[in-house]
Amino acid sequence: MGKIWRILLLLSVVTASGALLADDDEDEHEGRRGGHRSSDLPVLTHAAWETECSGCHMAYHPGLLPERSWRKLMDGLDKHFGENASLDDSVREDITRFLVANSADHSSARRSQKFAASIPANSTPLRISETRYFRAKHDEVKASVWKREKIGSPANCGACHQGAKEGDFSEDRVSIPR
Amino acid sequence: MRIDLAGVLLLLAASGAVQAASPQDMLKEYEAQAKREKSGFAGFSAARGEQLFRAKHTVDGKEVSCTTCHTSDPRQAGKTRANKEIKPMAPSVNGERFTDKAKTEKWFKRNCGDVLKRTCTSEEKGDFITFLLTVK
Numbered sequence: 001m002g003k004i005w006r007i008l009l010l011l012s013v014v015t016a017s018g019a020l021l022a023d024d025d026e027d028e029h030e031g032r033r034g035g036h037r038s039s040d041l042p043v044l045t046h047a048a049w050e051t052e053c054s055g056c057h058m059a060y061h062p063g064l065l066p067e068r069s070w071r072k073l074m075d076g077l078d079k080h081f082g083e084n085a086s087l088d089d090s091v092r093e094d095i096t097r098f099l100v101a102n103s104a105d106h107s108s109a110r111r112s113q114k115f116a117a118s119i120p121a122n123s124t125p126l127r128i129s130e131t132r133y134f135r136a137k138h139d140e141v142k143a144s145v146w147k148r149e150k151i152g153s154p155a156n157c158g159a160c161h162q163g164a165k166e167g168d169f170s171e172d173r174v175s176i177p178r
Numbered sequence: 179m180r181i182d183l184a185g186v187l188l189l190l191a192a193s194g195a196v197q198a199a200s201p202q203d204m205l206k207e208y209e210a211q212a213k214r215e216k217s218g219f220a221g222f223s224a225a226r227g228e229q230l231f232r233a234k235h236t237v238d239g240k241e242v243s244c245t246t247c248h249t250s251d252p253r254q255a256g257k258t259r260a261n262k263e264i265k266p267m268a269p270s271v272n273g274e275r276f277t278d279k280a281k282t283e284k285w286f287k288r289n290c291g292d293v294l295k296r297t298c299t300s301e302e303k304g305d306f307i308t309f310l311l312t313v314k
Binding site: 054055056057058078081082083084085086087151152153155156159 | 258259260287288291292
C-alpha cells in the first residue's frame with residue numbers, strides 16, 4: 001500500500017471515530033466516579049419496593065418521576081394501568097415514603113434533574129415514557145422496535161438497558177434485542 | 179422507643195406471615211373458612227378449580243381469563259402485561275407456589291378483581307389450588 005493511501009486510511013479512521021464521539025450522548029463524557037457515572041441514578045435498596053414493584057414489571061427507580069407523580073400513582077394502585085395492584089396500607093405507605101424521598105425532584109443525580117425539568121409544572125405524568133426527556137432520548141426508536149417479542153413496550157427498560165436495575169441508563173450499555 | 183416497639187411488632191408479624199407453609203396447610207385453612215362461609219360446603223373440587231382457571235370473561239370489551247397471563251398450561255411460565263415472566267402455577271414444577279398465605283391472598287384479591295370483577299370465595303380459592311395440585 002502506498003504512503004498516501006495509508007495516510008488517507010488513517011485520516012478516515014480518525015474522522016469516523018470523531019463523528020462517533022460527536023454523535024455520542026453528552027452523558028458519556030461525564031466520566032466514571034468510583035465505577036459509577038455521575039449521571040447515573042444512585043443504587044438504592046428497599047425491600048418492599050424491590051419485592052412489590054417487581055411483581056409485574058421492573059421496579060422503576062424513584063429518580064425517574066417527580067414526587068407528585070409517585071403520590072398519584074401510589075394513591076391509585078387499585079387501578080394501576082388497568083390492573084389491580086393494591087397493597088396493604090402499611091406496605092403502600094412505606095414504599096411511598098421511599099419513592100418520594102428519592103424522587104426526581106429530590107435527587108442530585110443529573111439524569112433525575114433532567115427528567116424533572118422536562119415535566120411542565122401543571123402536569124403529573126404516571127408513565128415515565130410520557131415525559132419529554134424520555135421521548136427525546138428515545139425518538140429514534142421505531143414503533144416496530146418497541147413491539148419486538150423481547151421488548152414488548154417502553155415499560156421494559158431492562159430489555160435494552162443492561163444496567164437498568166442498577167440505575168445505569170448510559171448509552172454505551174444499550175443493546176437492542178433483535 | 180415507641181417506634182422501636184412498633185418495629186419489633188412488625189418484624190414479628192412479618193416473620194409469621196412468611197413462615198413456610200405447604201399448599202396442603204393452606205387448603206386446610208381455606209376449608210375451615212369455606213365451612214364458615216357456606217353451609218352446604220362439601221369439599222373442594224379440582225374440576226371446578228379447572229373451570230375457574232379456564233373460564234373466559236369479558237372485561238372492558240376484552241376477553242380475559244387466568245390463562246391470559248398464566249397460559250393454558252399451569253406447568254409453563256406465563257407473562258405479565260408488562261412482559262415480565264410469571265413462574266409456573268403448578269406446585270409440581272414451582273415449589274414456591276401456595277407456601278406464603280399473605281402472597282397468595284394478595285394475588286387472589288388482585289386477580290379475582292381483574293378477571294372476575296369481584297372477590298373469590300374461600301371455596302373457589304380451595305378449588306383452584308386443588309386443581310393446580312393435580313397438574314403433574
